[in-house]
Amino acid sequence: MPLLPIYKKKQGQVVRWTAFLTFVALWLFATYRCFGSFPEWEWTSTVYMEGIVIPLIDYSLPVVTPKLLVSLGIGLLLIIMSAYFCFLSQRTSDFLIDTESEMRKVSWPTMKEVVKSSTVVIIAIIILALYLFVVDIGFDSIFQRVF
Template identity: 30%
Template structure:
């Protein structure tokens, strides 16, 4: 394993794929689990799409139709698991969770007030842009620039 000046692990992901150890298991668990879940969902949806595509290209009854997506799914799930335990990425996710723990979340009434302000502002800007578009379209039509 190579280490940089700060002492962090710089092993490439390819060498980490063949380990089963969990890197810093008690740190950043929630963020790492949610990240792994998101990766797994993307891999599963991709394999489902691959399965549907193969059903259209390969002859019916071919054993390759379910086999290729299943092997791809297994590899993708393993890579997703190992990715969140890759020291460089895991340290980033640990830092993300540490920063999220520092966030002061708004109370419910403050959240509602802020949401109303944002929704009103977006609505007002949409109406203003619509009116600008109508006015400029009228001016250009009057001048004969557009038909």
Template identity: 30%
Template sequence: MNTKAEQPKSVNAADVGKLVLAVLVLAGGIFAYSWFSTDANIPASVRLIGVLVALVVALAIAATTSLGRRVRGFLVESQFEMRKVVWPTRDETLKTTGIIIVVVIVLSLLLGLIDLILKSVVLDWLLKLGS
């Protein structure tokens, strides 16, 4: 676990400009996709490639900001932590799933029985006593 204290981050004008540029590039790619949808000469696959290129360029621009570096650090640490996870075997997963299914069935039958008993008590006994 990383125990270093987090210092408050100051907002850098260059980072804000880069993030705005990244959003504009992505919005431009999406706008171009919809704008050229009316043009029959440009196939949908080319328009989709254009949006993907805009997405990659926007992510590359955003990755150069301090926020992008923090996100990359978070992803690296997450991958490191995922290597520590002990995943269950197929047999353990199937047994656990079977137990959960049996418990759900038993509880649903139990709740159905309670509902049936309460319905008969209310409708048959209590309402007949009042009349």
């Protein structure tokens, strides 16, 4: 028996893992941004290949600092919380399971239907934009004459 049993282990796996991996990616990016915006890149030398200049980059991770440890600690805490909410919390797991079951019921359009619908929408927007342009020019000329 596992240390922490996953709530309804066989249900909603796709949505749960997708949500968890998305949270992990966001938390890792947030941790990186919290530690420091962009690292200092040092241009060490340049390689010339058949007229193409390729600069070489030397990047070294700074020594472990309290700022790095705090950033990593917060990131790890948030990843653990994401795992808890995606796999162990009953309310969140039920929501994700219901989301996946509803998404399986959706009737997805074919590519041909998407192209036709998008074409209709784009043409309607162009016609509406032209109509509003003409009305705007008309009102502008009326107001120019009156005022």
